[in-house]
Amino acid sequence: MWMDHRAAEQAARITNTNHRVLSRVGGVMSQEMQPPKLLWLKENLKDSCWDKAAHFFDLPDFLSWKATGSLTRSLCTLVCKWTYCPPEGWDDSFWISVGLEDLLENNFSKIGSVAAPPGSPLGGGLTAEAASDLGLNPGTAVGASLIDAHAGGLGVIGANVSGFNLPCEHQPITSRMAMICGTSTCHLAVSGRALFVPGVWGPYLSAMVPGLWLNEGGQSATGSLVRTCPLLQANIYTHLNTHLDSMARSGSAADLLGSSLHVWPDFHGNRSPLADPSLKGMVVGLSLRHTLDDLALLYLATIQALALGTLHILEAMRETGHDISTVFMCGGLSKNRLFVQVQANATGMPVVLPDQMEAVLVGAAVLGACASRGYGTIQVSSPPAARTGGTGTVRTLMKLIYEVDSSHLRFLQRLSLLPGGSRVESSRAGWVWPIIAFLALVLVSFSRE
Numbered sequence: 075m076w077m078d079h080r081a082a083e084q085a086a087r088i089t090n091t092n093h094r095v096l097s098r099v100g101g102v103m104s105q106e107m108q109p110p111k112l113l114w115l116k117e118n119l120k121d122s123c124w125d126k127a128a129h130f131f132d133l134p135d136f137l138s139w140k141a142t143g144s145l146t147r148s149l150c151t152l153v154c155k156w157t158y159c160p161p162e163g164w165d166d167s168f169w170i171s172v173g174l175e176d177l178l179e180n181n182f183s184k185i186g187s188v189a190a191p192p193g194s195p196l197g198g199g200l201t202a203e204a205a206s207d208l209g210l211n212p213g214t215a216v217g218a219s220l221i222d223a224h225a226g227g228l229g230v231i232g233a234n235v236s237g238f239n240l241p242c243e244h245q246p247i248t249s250r251m252a253m254i255c256g257t258s259t260c261h262l263a264v265s266g267r268a269l270f271v272p273g274v275w276g277p278y279l280s281a282m283v284p285g286l287w288l289n290e291g292g293q294s295a296t297g298s299l300v301r302t303c304p305l306l307q308a309n310i311y312t313h314l315n316t317h318l319d320s321m322a323r324s325g326s327a328a329d330l331l332g333s334s335l336h337v338w339p340d341f342h343g344n345r346s347p348l349a350d351p352s353l354k355g356m357v358v359g360l361s362l363r364h365t366l367d368d369l370a371l372l373y374l375a376t377i378q379a380l381a382l383g384t385l386h387i388l389e390a391m392r393e394t395g396h397d398i399s400t401v402f403m404c405g406g407l408s409k410n411r412l413f414v415q416v417q418a419n420a421t422g423m424p425v426v427l428p429d430q431m432e433a434v435l436v437g438a439a440v441l442g443a444c445a446s447r448g449y450g451t452i453q454v455s456s457p458p459a460a461r462t463g464g465t466g467t468v469r470t471l472m473k474l475i476y477e478v479d480s481s482h483l484r485f486l487q488r489l490s491l492l493p494g495g496s497r498v499e500s501s502r503a504g505w506v507w508p509i510i511a512f513l514a515l516v517l518v519s520f521s522r523e
Contacts, residue, residue: 193444217445
């Protein structure tokens with residue numbers, strides 16, 4: 075599972091090889107990817123697992139195999155999580171350098187000898203056994219998979235927004251960024267040429283949209299972080315949003331309430347763009363009060379911290395050539411109006427929410443349509459299956475300048491003081507930065523009293 079970080083030490087060793095494949099994962103191997111997880115299995119479960127395993131799968135490819143019996147892997151999974159690079163394929167020297175040379179046997183049969191673009195038909199479709207289990211017809215087409223977040227990206231990034239006067243209207247989809255917001259958040263942007271963004275995964279060719287390069291930023295804890303606020307459950311979010319509105323002065327944005335309480339959101343490390351899994355979360359400005367107001371402010375500060383993380387990722391992408399003007403959002407957190415509005419406020423960009431909120435299912439339907447030969451390739455220029463609400467009722471939350479509190483800007487600006495610019499370059503910097511940030515924010519908070 076991606077959220078299992080037990081392979082941190084193996085990931086650090088892989089990063090220290092400075093192998094050329096690392097340039098396609100932002101320069102740092104994440105323990106959320108498969109090579110360090112495989113190395114951990116070999117070093118810790120060699121007899122009981124490693125030596126006995128016939129195949130190692132990413133979950134989407136495992137499900138495809140169970141459904142069809144085909145060992146063909148998806149380009150999406152192999153490219154994004156396993157270091158596969160089309161058209162060349164696997165880099166033998168990488169696996170040898172990290173101590174996984176045994177995976178070269180039989181043309182990499184254990185991790186994938188054959189790869190196919192997402193949506194390609196696999197095998198003969200559903201096997202008789204799988205069809206019986208699912209209540210479907212044997213032979214029903216099954217397409218090569220997408221990672222769940224990337225299916226969401228495909229399902230939302232091609233939305234038809236004609237008539238809404240958005241900056242991305244009449245522009246290529248390279249002007250859009252898809253945010254898939256769940257337990258974690260993935261920030262997906264495509265480009266016509268390979269763009270190397272320090273601390274951001276990619277560029278990955280045809281990993282989501284055929285013929286385009288994908289960069290994938292992310293935050294390892296978003297929905298899971300919001301849930302760590304004491305007592306917060308799904309049915310309380312609306313109440314807290316309303317309570318924050320009542321706390322705000324007449325005509326003022328609720329954002330202004332968070333000027334003296336700050337959250338550093340990397341409770342599960344920083345995926346992008348600092349690419350430092352050793353970072354921890356923190357809260358600055360807590361008091362001994364335990365009122366509903368205090369709970370609402372902590373909730374707000376957490377959402378603001380996540381939005382500033384999105385801004386940091388956007389800035390890193392723009393610095394290397396991305397020209398993003400509009401955010402397209404889906405996932406559980408996109409149903410929270412405050413989360414969406416603060417993202418728009420912090421980034422200064424429109425946030426588009428499709429009528430069809432289950433964009434992951436839309437993306438999966440596109441794959442099925444391709445596998446059944448209904449479409450020759452994945453369509454991203456607003457095909458019927460990929461539209462979100464057709465030509466109408468795409469809701470937008472437009473730009474609101476984030477003039478809220480200069481301390482938030484200082485909080486973000488200090489990221490540029492790190493050694494190496496956009497990401498932590500050493501373990502020492504990994505613990506120095508939180509201390510600097512902590513002291514800076516304490517001083518800012520006291521200065522406002």
